[in-house]
Amino acid sequence: MEKRVIFNERWLPIWLVAPQMIVTLVFFFWPSVQAVWQSLLVEDAFGGNTKFVWFENFAQLFHDDNYFASARLTVVFSSLVACLGLALSLLLAVMADRVIRGASVYKTFLVWPYAVAPAVAGVLWGFLFNPSIGIVSYLLGNIGINFNYVSNGNQALLLVVMAAVWNQLSYNFLFFLAGLQSIPKSLIEAAAIDGAGPARRFWDIMFPLLSPTGFFLLVVNVIYAFIGTFGVVSALTQGGPGKATEILVYKVYNDGFRGQDLGGSAAQSVILMAVLILLTVVQFRFIERRVHY
Amino acid sequence: MVENRPWLTFLSHLTVILGTAIICFPIWMTFVASTHDQATMLHSPIPLLPGSHLIENYATVLTQGYGSKGVPVLVMLTNSMVMALGVALGKILISILAAFAVVYFRFPLRMVCFWAIFVTLMLPVEVRIVPTYGVVASLGMIDTYPGLIIPLIASATATFLFRQFFLSVPDELAEAARVDGASPMRFFRDILLPMSRTSIAALFVIQFIYGWNQYLWPLLITTKESFYTIVMSVSRQANVADAAPQWNLLMAMAMLAMLPPVLVLVFMQRLFVRGLVETEK
Numbered sequence: 001m002e003k004r005v006i007f008n009e010r011w012l013p014i015w016l017v018a019p020q021m022i023v024t025l026v027f028f029f030w031p032s033v034q035a036v037w038q039s040l041l042v043e044d045a046f047g048g049n050t051k052f053v054w055f056e057n058f059a060q061l062f063h064d065d066n067y068f069a070s071a072r073l074t075v076v077f078s079s080l081v082a083c084l085g086l087a088l089s090l091l092l093a094v095m096a097d098r099v100i101r102g103a104s105v106y107k108t109f110l111v112w113p114y115a116v117a118p119a120v121a122g123v124l125w126g127f128l129f130n131p132s133i134g135i136v137s138y139l140l141g142n143i144g145i146n147f148n149y150v151s152n153g154n155q156a157l158l159l160v161v162m163a164a165v166w167n168q169l170s171y172n173f174l175f176f177l178a179g180l181q182s183i184p185k186s187l188i189e190a191a192a193i194d195g196a197g198p199a200r201r202f203w204d205i206m207f208p209l210l211s212p213t214g215f216f217l218l219v220v221n222v223i224y225a226f227i228g229t230f231g232v233v234s235a236l237t238q239g240g241p242g243k244a245t246e247i248l249v250y251k252v253y254n255d256g257f258r259g260q261d262l263g264g265s266a267a268q269s270v271i272l273m274a275v276l277i278l279l280t281v282v283q284f285r286f287i288e289r290r291v292h293y
Numbered sequence: 294m295v296e297n298r299p300w301l302t303f304l305s306h307l308t309v310i311l312g313t314a315i316i317c318f319p320i321w322m323t324f325v326a327s328t329h330d331q332a333t334m335l336h337s338p339i340p341l342l343p344g345s346h347l348i349e350n351y352a353t354v355l356t357q358g359y360g361s362k363g364v365p366v367l368v369m370l371t372n373s374m375v376m377a378l379g380v381a382l383g384k385i386l387i388s389i390l391a392a393f394a395v396v397y398f399r400f401p402l403r404m405v406c407f408w409a410i411f412v413t414l415m416l417p418v419e420v421r422i423v424p425t426y427g428v429v430a431s432l433g434m435i436d437t438y439p440g441l442i443i444p445l446i447a448s449a450t451a452t453f454l455f456r457q458f459f460l461s462v463p464d465e466l467a468e469a470a471r472v473d474g475a476s477p478m479r480f481f482r483d484i485l486l487p488m489s490r491t492s493i494a495a496l497f498v499i500q501f502i503y504g505w506n507q508y509l510w511p512l513l514i515t516t517k518e519s520f521y522t523i524v525m526s527v528s529r530q531a532n533v534a535d536a537a538p539q540w541n542l543l544m545a546m547a548m549l550a551m552l553p554p555v556l557v558l559v560f561m562q563r564l565f566v567r568g569l570v571e572t573e574k
Contacts (some may be wrong), residue, residue, distance in 0.1 A: 002466065003396055003397060003459075003460065003467075005396055006398060006399055006467075006524050007397055007398055007467075007471070007477040009398060009477060010400075011398040012394075012398070012477060012478075013394040013397075013398035013399075013403075014394075014400060015397075016390045016393055016394035017390070017393065017394040017395065017400075017406050019387040019390065019391070020387040020388060020390070020391035020406075020410060020447070021391075021406055021409065021410075023387065023443060023444075023446060023447040024409055024410060024413055024447045025409075026428065026432075027425060027428060027429075027443065027444040027447055028412075028413050028416070028422075028447050029409070030428055031421045031425040031427070031428050032416065032421055032424070033422035033426045034424035034427065034428070035423070037423050038423070040423060054433075083375065088312075091308065091312075092308070092309060092312045095304075095305040095306075095308040095309045095312075096305075096309050098301070098302065098305040099302070099309055101304075106309050106310075106313055107562075108559060108562065109313045109317060110309075110312070110313060110316060111315070111558065111559075111562060111565075111566075112320075112555045112558055112559060113316060113320075114502070114558065115502050115506075115551065115554035115557070115558040116320075116506075116551050116554075116555070117505070117506030117507075117508060117510065117524045117550065117551075118506070118553075119364040119506075119508035119525065119527070120506075120524055120527055120547055120550050120551060121319075121529040122306075122528065122531075123323075123527055123528055123531045123543075123547055124319040124320070124547065125319060126531060127319075127322065127323065127326065127531075127540065127544065128318075128319055128322055129349045131539070132337060133334065133335070133336065133337045133339055133540065134337075135322060135337075135338060135339055135341070138337045138338045138339075162511065165513055166316065166319070169316065170316075173471060174566055176495055178566070192296055198298065205397055227417050227419045227420065230419050230508070231506075231528070232509040232511070234508070234509070234528065235508075235527075235528040235531060235532070238532065249419050249420065251420075252420065252422065252423075253419075253422055253509070255316075256422065256423040257422075257423070257513070258311050262423060265423055266423060266424070268421055269421055269422070269423065269424075272420045273416055273420050273421065276414075276415050276417075276420060277415050280414065280415040292573055
């Protein structure tokens, strides 16, 4: 879409767009190009000597079992976060949509986890499940479950998933609720008159009509699980125990800043960027042609 | 509602209440922990109801900070506030100007600019963290407020929101302004800006929360304690390796870290929901 009426100025628009362009060029394009460039270099441990090695860093990554383990972990983690997050928020949204009395109160209480930083969310959940004083691990201990996320890798992963889902739940909930409320009431009423019960109405009318929102949220949640959960992981487990929760975005940071493996970290950055670009393109294609019925 | 099914209504209420309770539970426990003394928080089970040390704990962290050589949380809150406001206002300012230029003018490389801004949508700081850090370091912006703020204000979402909004503004308004001899900036200030008030406010809520909740960036860019933000400090202190945290003080800090964004969200909830749904369109 273009404007028909425009102003004829030569320099003014350049000045107007300049701040945004300068910030974008300096803090976005320059680092991105550098990431690509660095991914083709090898630097020895004491700095100084750098060598151009073409795709050796990438080749090394693809022969690295740790990297594949981390990639597999990220896939499992993202699917868990996205599926659990979507299912729970859909359930809550459908139920909240039915509720008339007190709906806005519920909404207020369900919305605010969005404002909690992922890093703080990690601390809160770490506190609840703390092996020595956490209230939930105490209760679990009483029924015979020994929950110790500091030493047990699977439990650590479970805890990170829970904290991540909790943090993202309000976002999903809001979008599902908005989607549900935009479904024409006449459709629901017609189905009810034809004798369709609530379950039937949900699966045959509401669910298909919600699918565009669902697709959109699926992509957003996968991106969130890939990137946004950095704070949760860092605050809760820092990738541990062992490497049980070291998802890709945390590995980029860990290898780059702690391991000082700049080339390898940059190669990982480039791969992660490619994945994100792919996801964003998918997201925009779905938004361009939303599924219509 | 379509029909009256008391059981189903009851079930709906029950589910939502249970969900709300589970969602609020971590925050409740945080609050409870922040109102007890340290001795109570050392052995399990910890109490489920608030204690009597609320004022004491909060006063301690606010003025003396956490631990023996901590920075007062008041300083961290100030840093977080500067950063959140800087990111939110900076983003709004540069993107409303850029959107105005892209929509209302024709200039060489206009579409190049547009796509260049668009690409930033795809790659958050986390994935290109090492080189971005390198750039900021080479510009001498470590341990400065601009270093904390400026790299985060390049973002496409705000520009898109404003572009979308400007495109929906009737052409007649710009035409009338031109006929009356108003300069483009006059048109921008007197007509477009007042019309975009709600979009600006909605965006402000989202970007304030985004800026306040930043974690990785301040963690890398600040080395002096006087520049620490509250969110990163909470997470840092929780992971001190040598000793068990002083949970009562740490949780008081966590409460303070959550309070401002939650307040902004709750009081501007309607605007927030609108902004959220619109930016993602």
